[in-house]
Amino acid sequence: MSLLGDFLEKFYAGSKTFRTVHAIVEHQWHASKVGPSRHGEIGEKKKGKKRKKPRRELIEMWAMLPDSFRVDATRKFKGTEKTRTDVSQIDQQLRRTFDGDVEVKPARETPRRMSTNMPQDYRRHFDPGLIREFFHHMYLEENGKTELAGRECVRFRGVPLPGDMLWPHWLNTEADAFEFAADITHSSLLSIKALYYGKTIEKHEVIKITYDTPIEASVFTCEPTDGGMVKTANPIFEQVSLEAAIERVPFAVLCPANSVDTDWNLQRIHYHYARAKDPEYLTLYFFSSKVDDLKPLWVRIQAVEQLEDQEKFEWEKIQSNGRLFKLSDPKTKSGTRIVAFEQNGTHVYIYSSVSRSELLDFARSLEMIS
Known part of the structure; x- marks a missing residue:
């Protein structure tokens, strides 16, 4: 041997x-x-x-x-x-x-x-x-x-x-x-x-x-x-309900509008405590109801802009429905795209490997619920 x-x-x-x-x-x-x-x-x-x-x-x-x-x-x-x-x-x-x-x-x-x-x-x-x-x-x-x-x-x-x-x-x-x-x-x-x-x-x-x-x-x-x-020590994150998330954070929470027909279902929410350079934030995890689509999508919501990401990524600006979206697309088959936007002082970052059109459609569907 x-x-x-x-x-x-x-x-x-x-x-x-x-x-x-x-x-x-x-x-x-x-x-x-x-x-x-x-x-x-x-x-x-x-x-x-x-x-x-x-x-x-x-x-x-x-x-x-x-x-x-x-x-x-x-x-x-x-x-x-x-x-x-x-x-x-x-x-x-x-x-x-x-x-x-x-x-x-x-x-x-x-x-x-x-x-x-x-x-x-x-x-x-x-x-x-x-x-x-x-x-x-x-x-x-x-x-x-x-x-x-x-x-x-x-x-x-x-x-x-x-x-x-x-x-x-x-x-x-x-x-x-x-x-x-x-x-x-x-x-x-x-x-x-x-x-x-x-x-x-x-x-x-x-x-x-x-x-x-x-x-x-x-x-x-x-x-x-x-x-x-x-x-x-605070835990890194805590799983919370939507209602608890709305009560806990000082910024607005966004979800797909009820009037929008979407295949995305909210599965869980994590509240992340402020740590070192990171502020407190929420991560909302969505999964598609399509049987043949197992690609996850998650949304990070916080009160301040991620300045490091602005400097690290290339961003394409897209104006739609009176809102300014920024898209960073790695242009690779297995890559994860990012859509970022700000609404009434809340900064939103959406991550997924779905197509850019589907990701932008999801971003447009988000509205404030708190």
């Missing part, structure tokens, strides 16, 4: 290979867009934009299985190093933000609780459940042996299968291939490189690692810094 075959046989056997791990990972990535997303483009990106320099962060992580994890991610902001800390234990999760506040939230109660409570940076290298997802969506090909951080590793290449379901917070979506280095003794990925036409566009690489050494329990705590405070 090949070296990769030996590794995969041991990996899929599911045996525990370590009780504790302490690792330092170097993460580098291109801040500018390199190529098209495998999952389809969203909008038409502006061309000729100045390329940004690659970014770098140093990630230090500790784990004491089965339920204690800590990840410190350090990067530079305008020449000053700042660190974000994530601590996960069986009963709660803590995050110390770059500003020094500590956000507290209870651990998620799900059938796969331990995987979902692990920090994402840890899962990418050490969680067998997530690594199996990587392999499930790729062709794998061995590339020999290597040594990394003092560990003997098997190198192999992974090419995503057509229509892969690898989420962007797992692995780079612009990559057309990946190169891995896996610890032969322990079921861990010590190097993950995202490639585009043979060039590395993002990498997560372990530069130091120890297994099964004692870790003090105090590692899995964190306190506020820089005058920060402890506060309860």
Whole structure:
């Protein structure tokens, strides 16, 4: 059997290979867009934009299985190093933000609780459940042996299968291939490189690692810094009814007019709390009643304009029924079009891969209901 075959046989056997791990990972990535997303483009990106320099962060992580994890991610902001800390234990999760506040939230109660409570940076290298997802969506090909951080590793290449379901917070979506280095003794990925036409566009690489050494329990705590405070973390979003959405937000909510014959049905609404640079907003999810049309459509509604999108996309202006619509069309078969407009101080963004005429018809049907 090949070296990769030996590794995969041991990996899929599911045996525990370590009780504790302490690792330092170097993460580098291109801040500018390199190529098209495998999952389809969203909008038409502006061309000729100045390329940004690659970014770098140093990630230090500790784990004491089965339920204690800590990840410190350090990067530079305008020449000053700042660190974000994530601590996960069986009963709660803590995050110390770059500003020094500590956000507290209870651990998620799900059938796969331990995987979902692990920090994402840890899962990418050490969680067998997530690594199996990587392999499930790729062709794998061995590339020999290597040594990394003092560990003997098997190198192999992974090419995503057509229509892969690898989420962007797992692995780079612009990559057309990946190169891995896996610890032969322990079921861990010590190097993950995202490639585009043979060039590395993002990498997560372990530069130091120890297994099964004692870790003090105090590692899995964190306190506020820089005058920060402890506060309860808001969820990223909350599913709400239409009536509750109207009551909660300070801006108008829009839906298709009752007088308009439409195939689109409102399925659910998410209220998103204000976070960092993002204001509070609503996302309304619509699905077509046509049996042969499974393309979703979603609407983002908020009180302020998305200035970053105005600068990032090319926009075509369309005047219709006394309203000004802006359309950004990637002009690709699998791409997602965007229609944007403003009405009485409410900013609306509609996303879907349906035809531009159908998307504009939907935009014209929207009217204020609050």
